[in-house]
Amino acid sequence: MSTVKTCPACGSELPAEFMFCGKCGTRVDGGVQPVASGTSARTLFFGANAQPPTRAKLIVIKGEGVDGVTYQLAGTDHLAGRSEGVILFPDDPLMSPRHANFIYRDSRLFLQDEDSVNGVFTRIKAPVAVPSGGMFLVGEQLLQAEPSPPDLGPQPDADGTYFYASPKRPSKMKLVQRLRGGEIGMVYRARGETISIGREGNDVNFLDDPFISGRHAQVSVSADGQITLTDLGSKNGTFVRVTGETQLVHGDYVFIGQQLLRVELS
Amino acid sequence: MITCSRCGKENQDHYKFCLGCGNEIRSGASKGAGAGAGAAAPTAAASSSVAQAARDGVASDNHHQQPHPSPAAEPARSKGAAVGDPERTAVGVGSDPNAPTPPPAASVARPRSGIPWNDSPQLGPSAPTPTPLLTGAGLGGVARAGSAAAAAAGALHPGRVNASGAGGLAGESASSDLLHSPPASPPGAGGAAAEGTVCASCGRMVSPGFAFCGSCGARVSVSGAGAPGVPLTTGARAGHSAAAPAKVIVPRGRLILIRPDGSEGGAHPLHDGENLVGRGQGILFDGDLYLSPRHAEFILGPEGLMVRDVRSLNGVFVRIGEEEALESGDIIRIGQELLRFEVISAPVPLEDGTEVAGTPNPGFWGRLSVIVGRDVDGSAFPLFGDSVVMGRERGDILFPEDGYVSGTHARISLRDGRVFINDVGSSNGTFLRVRGERKVPSGTFVLMGQQLFRLEYK
Numbered sequence: 111m112s113t114v115k116t117c118p119a120c121g122s123e124l125p126a127e128f129m130f131c132g133k134c135g136t137r138v139d140g141g142v143q144p145v146a147s148g149t150s151a152r153t154l155f156f157g158a159n160a161q162p163p164t165r166a167k168l169i170v171i172k173g174e175g176v177d178g179v180t181y182q183l184a185g186t187d188h189l190a191g192r193s194e195g196v197i198l199f200p201d202d203p204l205m206s207p208r209h210a211n212f213i214y215r216d217s218r219l220f221l222q223d224e225d226s227v228n229g230v231f232t233r234i235k236a237p238v239a240v241p242s243g244g245m246f247l248v249g250e251q252l253l254q255a256e257p258s259p260p261d262l263g264p265q266p267d268a269d270g271t272y273f274y275a276s277p278k279r280p281s282k283m284k285l286v287q288r289l290r291g292g293e294i295g296m297v298y299r300a301r302g303e304t305i306s307i308g309r310e311g312n313d314v315n316f317l318d319d320p321f322i323s324g325r326h327a328q329v330s331v332s333a334d335g336q337i338t339l340t341d342l343g344s345k346n347g348t349f350v351r352v353t354g355e356t357q358l359v360h361g362d363y364v365f366i367g368q369q370l371l372r373v374e375l376s
Numbered sequence: 377m378i379t380c381s382r383c384g385k386e387n388q389d390h391y392k393f394c395l396g397c398g399n400e401i402r403s404g405a406s407k408g409a410g411a412g413a414g415a416a417a418p419t420a421a422a423s424s425s426v427a428q429a430a431r432d433g434v435a436s437d438n439h440h441q442q443p444h445p446s447p448a449a450e451p452a453r454s455k456g457a458a459v460g461d462p463e464r465t466a467v468g469v470g471s472d473p474n475a476p477t478p479p480p481a482a483s484v485a486r487p488r489s490g491i492p493w494n495d496s497p498q499l500g501p502s503a504p505t506p507t508p509l510l511t512g513a514g515l516g517g518v519a520r521a522g523s524a525a526a527a528a529a530g531a532l533h534p535g536r537v538n539a540s541g542a543g544g545l546a547g548e549s550a551s552s553d554l555l556h557s558p559p560a561s562p563p564g565a566g567g568a569a570a571e572g573t574v575c576a577s578c579g580r581m582v583s584p585g586f587a588f589c590g591s592c593g594a595r596v597s598v599s600g601a602g603a604p605g606v607p608l609t610t611g612a613r614a615g616h617s618a619a620a621p622a623k624v625i626v627p628r629g630r631l632i633l634i635r636p637d638g639s640e641g642g643a644h645p646l647h648d649g650e651n652l653v654g655r656g657q658g659i660l661f662d663g664d665l666y667l668s669p670r671h672a673e674f675i676l677g678p679e680g681l682m683v684r685d686v687r688s689l690n691g692v693f694v695r696i697g698e699e700e701a702l703e704s705g706d707i708i709r710i711g712q713e714l715l716r717f718e719v720i721s722a723p724v725p726l727e728d729g730t731e732v733a734g735t736p737n738p739g740f741w742g743r744l745s746v747i748v749g750r751d752v753d754g755s756a757f758p759l760f761g762d763s764v765v766m767g768r769e770r771g772d773i774l775f776p777e778d779g780y781v782s783g784t785h786a787r788i789s790l791r792d793g794r795v796f797i798n799d800v801g802s803s804n805g806t807f808l809r810v811r812g813e814r815k816v817p818s819g820t821f822v823l824m825g826q827q828l829f830r831l832e833y834k
Contacts, residue, residue, distance in 0.1 A: 192729075192730070203725065203729065203730065203731040204730065204731055204733045206728070207728055227726060227730045227732060228730070228732065228733035229733075250735055250736055251735045252733060252734045252735050259752070266665070269668060269669050270655075271665065271666065271667065271668045271688075271689045271690070272665045272666050272689075273666075273689055273749070274666045274714065274825070274826065275714055275747050275748050275749050275750075275752075276712060276714045276715075276747055276754065277388055277712050277713075277777075278749075279377065279754075281754070284754070284755075286756075287735055287758075288734040288735060289723075289734045289736075289737045289740065290723050290731070290732065290733060290734035290735060290736055291721075291722070291723020291731070291732055291734060291737075292732040292734065293720050293721070293723075293734075294743065295720070295737070295740055295743065295756075295758045296743075296757065296758050297745070297753065297754070297755050297756035298755065299755050318738060367733075368733075
């Protein structure tokens with residue numbers, strides 16, 4: 111007795127009890143085909159067996175908040191990358207071949223950077239501490255904040271010559287803009303202890319970046335050189351680069367390569 | 377930085393008059409009126425700890441010989457300054473207030489005519505014994521030219537001179553009478569300070585053979601009258617003429633020191649062939665701690681003069697004339713700002729095909745970084761469009777706190793895929809660091825360490 115049937119739309123083989131084709135989503139039990147939400151909304155199932163929707167989902171956000179593909183995370187490890195893994199973005203040159211791993215463990219979801227070149231970013235919900243040189247995304251701007259090293263005063267070299275340099279205006283921190291390709295674009299030195307970033311009216315303004323809000327984010331440096339990144343209520347959020355393993359909760363946003371993903375956990 | 381009490385504008389520590397309103401910032405800083413005497417600054421003594429205090433900006437008087445920018449200044453102090461500059465650009469090279477501040481060799485008196493100036497004998501163990509009062513390269517330098525003469529003639533003895541001058545000098549010895557006070561004096565510099573006479577008006581040592589005091593400009597009594605115990609008379613003259621250097625070659629070229637107020641200081645001769653200049657190679661260079669011992673070579677040949685960089689720490693800078701091509705990595709200097717130009721090239725993917733993420737390039741073709749330390753950059757300005765203008769008040773890249781930068785100073789432009797820099801009429805000039813070798817015409821200004829020179833040759 112066969113427990114396999116064939117999808118009328120794409121011809122793939124399905125277990126008999128399936129109501130929808132796992133490959134193309136067509137209803138196969140004779141009922142009403144549900145209307146797809148969004149132009150290309152498809153649900154892809156991962157995991158050993160076709161269970162109903164699982165505990166964790168990654169939804170790819172494309173454009174103006176429109177949900178794109180949804181990835182159901184049913185297993186334990188779900189590698190994402192340009193060429194390796196189960197979540198593939200083959201056309202994204204900013205993704206490393208192996209980029210990040212979504213790990214589902216003890217009813218919790220973790221994100222692990224797989225030594226990718228460009229890193230993984232999460233949207234900050236509260237002010238976070240950033241290491242020196244830590245990267246963050248404001249709109250399309252990739253920025254780094256670095257506290258100034260302590261001023262040792264002029265030090266002569268081996269033959270007693272002093273190095274001539276521009277007059278130093280004391281500054282506690284600098285903001286570095288990284289261009290695509292890795293070069294430094296602009297470096298801005300803080301006048302006080304904070305640098306505000308946005309489209310206009312801030313210390314640093316990016317007028318031509320459409321993804322930046324008027325007042326978007328701020329970095330501040332403490333007396334001991336610790337840098338804090340704060341989002342000032344921007345529309346698109348401020349994303350900080352995370353290394354190693356980070357826990358993700360429901361509603362979190364993840365940015366890898368050029369893909370913005372939203373996390374849904376039940 | 378100092379905030380002006382009248383207008384609130386921030387000024388660099390060594391400014392005496394506010395860049396915004398001309399109000400005097402410091403009071404009581406009246407040691408030495410005028411550019412010439414100002415060279416005898418009460419810089420730190422030979423001990424490095426005192427020098428450190430000076431570097432920390434505590435002794436802000438170190439730079440008072442820099443002419444202030446305000447036209448409303450007291451006339452006495454503005455002697456020689458570019459008072460009429462409507463943009464109030466400070467004339468001169470300027471110095472880093474955070475560094476030890478040896479004044480330029482402007483303290484050296486002008487020679488009388490006929491004296492072969494500064495043939496720079498190399499100092500060695502045969503230099504006369506140093507005196508306790510006169511340590512420091514500057515005075516050693518001043519006296520060195522005459523020391524050969526005096527030593528030969530034996531007319532002046534260290535002991536005798538010091539005894540007579542002790543009264544006047546003792547009080548200032550530790551702190552103020554040292555024109556150049558690097559913690560590490562060039563070898564032998566301290567040793568040659570013994571000969572010379574004492575100026576009646578300011579008490580400093582004056583080399584034999586000089587009629588005027590190099591520090592205060594007072595006439596040193598040649599006949600001996602009025603100068604307390606100064607045996608400058610026939611001894612000095614006889615000693616000098618008797619020991620006149622054997623060679624009377626007039627050098628074909630000269631490096632003329634330009635003082636911060638624009639007047640000319642001493643000159644270093646340039647002979648045919650290679651001339652190595654640096655700290656220890658001549659009186660004019662000894663006090664400048666920003667010069668390496670081997671700083672630059674000037675090669676005088678039949679077709680002209682070439683300057684060659686010999687990998688000194690701070691490099692040799694040449695004032696650009698009309699337009700210069702810029703290469704990625706070139707270092708330029710405007711006012712007190714040291715800037716590096718770099719090209720921003722198109723991104724290249726990595727081996728595995730991944731591209732490095734970042735802000736989409738909005739059209740930047742270059743970047744100008746401000747060098748604030750040996751391997752430390754401060755701000756960086758991206759270059760885009762056809763050209764970028766730098767200046768103190770008007771332009772795309774502004775340096776509002778640097779009084780030595782003109783209102784509009786220089787322009788960097790992109791043309792046919794190449795980058796050029798033009799000086800747009802600045803007061804102090806735009807300087808480009810020499811890479812390798814470069815031909816320099818006579819009359820070119822050369823910046824080495826903290827000193828400006830003008831090259832002349834036939």
